[in-house]
Amino acid sequence: MKFLFPIKRLLLRSAALVTVTLATASCSWLQSLDTDPTIDWSADKLYTEARTALDDSNWTQAKDYYQKLEARFPFGQYAQQAQIELIYANWKDGDAPGAVQAADRFLRSYPNHPNSDYVMYLKALATLNETDSWFNILAAEDLAERDANASREAFDIFKELTLRFPESRFAPEARRRMHALVLAQAEHELKTAQYYYVRHAYVAAIERAQRVVREFQNTPMRDDALELIAACYDELKMTDLAADTRRIIEANKGKVRKEPAR
Structure with missing residues (x-):
């Protein structure tokens, strides 16, 4: 029975500690309510201040006001517009995943909203923002593949925007970005092939260059990829394939290439 007393004292101390912690947290929460200057603001006041912060590029402050507006007045006149502007504030504040998630949530809730095209456009921009720099050559294969996936996702979002809203004011910019994405991804694949070539990894170089020829045949990088493939075959002493x-390169000379497409 002697061993029960230390355990009992330990349990009592633990219970007391939990009680003090909860009391402290409760006091802190109540104090935060007392010190929150927005606690009595109307929906109109919150939206006005949020928009002012957004216009002043104070993204963090704008996010705070929009989140409070959405939480306190979820069915008010500013609710939907606040959600859209919160997506933009998240993206500008460097929270690309948050912007993508907010955009998805909005599009699920309001699939036929008049500003759905704008939300899709922001989602595509935020998706691109998640990458480190997929325009540059990357040594790590897994990182390169992740970046390629992000660019394809953004391309698909831009494509959906142009198909669903062909007359949207964001459609021309979406098409321009699709064009740029195809060129940039083709260049990325070519540079990766060149990276392997200079390191004498000729089989890997051929595989990446063939991807350029296969997936980006209407880009200017196609012929450079074919030249690289031929050079790799030369190094491997595969003269027939070289x-x-x-011969394919010669046959392609003078042919007019179409606009890059996928």
Whole structure:
């Protein structure tokens, strides 16, 4: 029975500690309510201040006001517009995943909203923002693949925007960005192939260059990829394949390429 007393004292101390912690947290929460200057603001006041912060590029402050507006007045006249502007504030504040999630939530809730095209446009921009720099050559294969996936996702969002809202004022910019994405991704694949070539990894270089020819055949990078493939075959002493590749290059000369598309 002697061993029960230390355990009992320990349990009592733990219970007391939990009680003090809860009391402290409760006091802190109540104090935060007392010190929150927005506690009595109307929906109109919250939206006005949020929009002012947004216009002043004070993204963090704008996010705070929009979140409070959405929480306190979820069915008010500013609710939907606040959600849209919160997506933009998240993206500008560097929270690309938060912007994508907020955009998805909005599009699920309001699929036929008049500003759905704008929300899709913001989602695509935020998706691109999640990458580190997929325009540059990357040594790590897994990182390169992740970046390629992000660019494809953004491309698909832009494409959906142009198909669903062909007359949208964001459609021309979406098409321009689709064009740029295809060119940039083709260049990324070519540079990756060149990276392997200079390191004498000729088989890997051929595989990446063939991807350029196969997936981006209407881009200017196609012929450079074919030249690289031929050079790799030369290094591997595969003269027949090198000759075949150069015949393809000659056959392609003078042919007019279409606009990059996927």
